[in-house]
Amino acid sequence: MSLPVSVPDEPEMALARGAALASANAPIFASSIAALAQAVGKATNYAHTALLYVEPHTATLAVVNTADGSVADVRRRFLPEDDDEAVAELVEMVTGVAEMEAHPEGVVVVGSGVDVPLIKPALEAGTSLPVSVPEQPKVVLARDAAPASANAQLLNATAFLEARNLCKSFGRWPTETPILKNIDLRISPGEFVALIGPSGSGKSTLLSILGLLEPPTSGDVLINQKSVARLSRQQLARLRGRAIGYVFQSFNLLAGLSVAENVMLPGLLAGESGRAQYDWAIALLDQFGLAALAKRVPAELSGGEQQRVAIARALFMRPAVILADEPTGNLDTINGRKVIDALYNLNSAGQTIVLVTHDRSIADEAPRLVSLLDGRIETDSGPIQVTSGVAWRAHN
Numbered sequence: 001m002s003l004p005v006s007v008p009d010e011p012e013m014a015l016a017r018g019a020a021l022a023s024a025n026a027p028i029f030a031s032s033i034a035a036l037a038q039a040v041g042k043a044t045n046y047a048h049t050a051l052l053y054v055e056p057h058t059a060t061l062a063v064v065n066t067a068d069g070s071v072a073d074v075r076r077r078f079l080p081e082d083d084d085e086a087v088a089e090l091v092e093m094v095t096g097v098a099e100m101e102a103h104p105e106g107v108v109v110v111g112s113g114v115d116v117p118l119i120k121p122a123l124e125a126g127t128s129l130p131v132s133v134p135e136q137p138k139v140v141l142a143r144d145a146a147p148a149s150a151n152a153q154l155l156n157a158t159a160f161l162e163a164r165n166l167c168k169s170f171g172r173w174p175t176e177t178p179i180l181k182n183i184d185l186r187i188s189p190g191e192f193v194a195l196i197g198p199s200g201s202g203k204s205t206l207l208s209i210l211g212l213l214e215p216p217t218s219g220d221v222l223i224n225q226k227s228v229a230r231l232s233r234q235q236l237a238r239l240r241g242r243a244i245g246y247v248f249q250s251f252n253l254l255a256g257l258s259v260a261e262n263v264m265l266p267g268l269l270a271g272e273s274g275r276a277q278y279d280w281a282i283a284l285l286d287q288f289g290l291a292a293l294a295k296r297v298p299a300e301l302s303g304g305e306q307q308r309v310a311i312a313r314a315l316f317m318r319p320a321v322i323l324a325d326e327p328t329g330n331l332d333t334i335n336g337r338k339v340i341d342a343l344y345n346l347n348s349a350g351q352t353i354v355l356v357t358h359d360r361s362i363a364d365e366a367p368r369l370v371s372l373l374d375g376r377i378e379t380d381s382g383p384i385q386v387t388s389g390v391a392w393r394a395h396n
Ligand SMILES: Nc1ncnc2c1ncn2[C@@H]1O[C@H](COP(=O)(O)OP(=O)(O)OP(=O)(O)O)[C@@H](O)[C@H]1O
Pocket: 170, 171, 179, 197, 198, 199, 200, 201, 202, 203, 204, 205, 206
């Protein structure tokens, strides 16, 4: 495909994963794991098999159709730090499997960094469905290049995002003005954090530093416990493209490209273009009810539609984290609500979201609220506890 691609100064690589994952279909989930669930389904004559994919910090439960590998329903949960609580969470997921779409007839459990046989008895106690643990899931996985996880096709990788004693000043000594002052913030996979504060308090500055769009003056940004301070510009750009989806207040869609091409842009910038990328863009647009608009240009869309295209684009590279800087700032209430709902849908499927907003009612809904005042964190309602890795979970 040859597209007129102009590269913005800061190639914006927002983007991520599917909102209504329940609607996600076969091609998207056509990973080896879905194939595994399909194989189990065929061997056991199940029409639908529930696949529970357990990672140290998250668990994904997907109902896979044996006939075509399509996904009828997906749920994703963050696992608590405490080992027993995490197992209880998994048991709860499995207990709810009967209410999932398509009524699966059995559960297959696959883990990554997790000793699944150890938790199998607890899972079996939680459901009347037969629970099976394939003997050599690693071998099955290895056959497919990509998947480090069942949801490699569907869900992003997870990441811890951390600011340590972050300071940012603008201007040069002796007239430099401190904007961010000793910010410490740790955001875990699956969190939904609303960031509020008066105009000028430093919200956008903090978000763009967390998004690796600009460096701090001092202090550090860490992704998965690794400092980004020593990365080259190229490494930073690559990490930003893969790990972070950025949604701007002003949409930042390219006027000369179609809606679908805008969504694919992060892939094009990363040298990936083709049928698979186009199909993924359409699948993402579909999740926001925009597939029919794929061939239009941004000017032919409403503000709310444009912003949802921007979110679809931010999801394109399946980033670990979505950073959204006042994504409803230019929208009316109804369109703003649609955008916020889209973000919550993503979050309930496991996507980490950091949302800057001036709207107190939107902020008050968020599970975690962080307020900035004059460049400092004024209040933080507190992080979700994260696992340190125990017993059946590998350290990572
Ligand atoms: N590139 C820059 N050069 C100089 N000062 C800057 C720069 N960027 C931001 N500032 C200043 O830093 C302060 C914080 O700006 P920032 O955009 O982070 O605020 P904000 O909390 O996002 O505000 P708003 O709610 O109005 O978007 C402001 O006083 C702003 O003028």
